[in-house]
Amino acid sequence: MHTREEKLEAFGRFLDVLDTLREKCPWDRKQTNQSLRTNTIEEVFELSDALMKDDTPNICKELGDVLLHVCFYSKIGEEQQQFDVADVCQKLTDKLIFRHPHVYHPSQVGAENPKPLPYGEDLQHNDMQNADTAQKVIENWEQIKLKEKDGNKRVLSGVPDALPSLIKAYRIQDKARNVGFDWEDKGDVWKKVHEELGELEQELRKDDKENSTQELGDFLFSVINAARLYKINPDDALEKTNQKFIRRFNYIEEHSIRQGKPLTEMTLAEMDNLWNEAKKQEKDSL
Numbered sequence: 001m002h003t004r005e006e007k008l009e010a011f012g013r014f015l016d017v018l019d020t021l022r023e024k025c026p027w028d029r030k031q032t033n034q035s036l037r038t039n040t041i042e043e044v045f046e047l048s049d050a051l052m053k054d055d056t057p058n059i060c061k062e063l064g065d066v067l068l069h070v071c072f073y074s075k076i077g078e079e080q081q082q083f084d085v086a087d088v089c090q091k092l093t094d095k096l097i098f099r100h101p102h103v104y105h106p107s108q109v110g111a112e113n114p115k116p117l118p119y120g121e122d123l124q125h126n127d128m129q130n131a132d133t134a135q136k137v138i139e140n141w142e143q144i145k146l147k148e149k150d151g152n153k154r155v156l157s158g159v160p161d162a163l164p165s166l167i168k169a170y171r172i173q174d175k176a177r178n179v180g181f182d183w184e185d186k187g188d189v190w191k192k193v194h195e196e197l198g199e200l201e202q203e204l205r206k207d208d209k210e211n212s213t214q215e216l217g218d219f220l221f222s223v224i225n226a227a228r229l230y231k232i233n234p235d236d237a238l239e240k241t242n243q244k245f246i247r248r249f250n251y252i253e254e255h256s257i258r259q260g261k262p263l264t265e266m267t268l269a270e271m272d273n274l275w276n277e278a279k280k281q282e283k284d285s286l
Helices: 005-022 028-030 033-051 056-079 086-097 136-149 167-176 186-204 209-231 234-259 269-286
Strands: none
Touching: 005 033, 005 056, 033 056, 033 234, 056 086, 086 234, 167 209, 167 234, 209 234, 234 269
């Protein structure tokens, strides 16, 4: 691993190249916040894919791509005399200090060399300094965000509108939990799941698409809630199932190619048999 000096030198080298490209490359020169936005989303999803696969070389590569975008937006902000990458780092650092009162005294916000507790303990004792579990830290984090001058004004206002719906549902529920709005007994959630499933089935039998859509949403929301209560990330779980389906379906397709028989000419029974073969092979390889 690299020394602190080597890390700072590497970051400086990267910023120098970014500055040069912004000046001399026609493509880099014409980019704006708006033109980069969709590319940024794509890069984050590529990083997410590498993380799901635990693909270390690609995690490193995709982190670099995401870092490029963070610094590119900072460069644009600098050109417009709004902010630069130093402002981004300083604001982030102060936010981390302020939101971790169990590690830093609030007096260290803005300090050039912030010192962790017990420095400043004698100045003022804060109940939030007693966060000794990850859950307590999360609860404090949400309360602190509401107190910040430029922070979220409502508990759920920090959930981005553009989040994918499944992740958004999880975050909404998680934030509500942090202020005490949650099931007292996680086992009680199953009554709600079954209730929502029954209401969905009822609307589907009526062939009422609008109400069925609403009830499907309620059912999915309740299942996501159950996953959260049992500490299972529903997005991760669904993606694992997506990948599993792809592997098994590819097995069927590869078999059809070897036989010279198109999938459209295979019976459902033939495809089911191949599906079960793929499933058995996966289990045997474990």
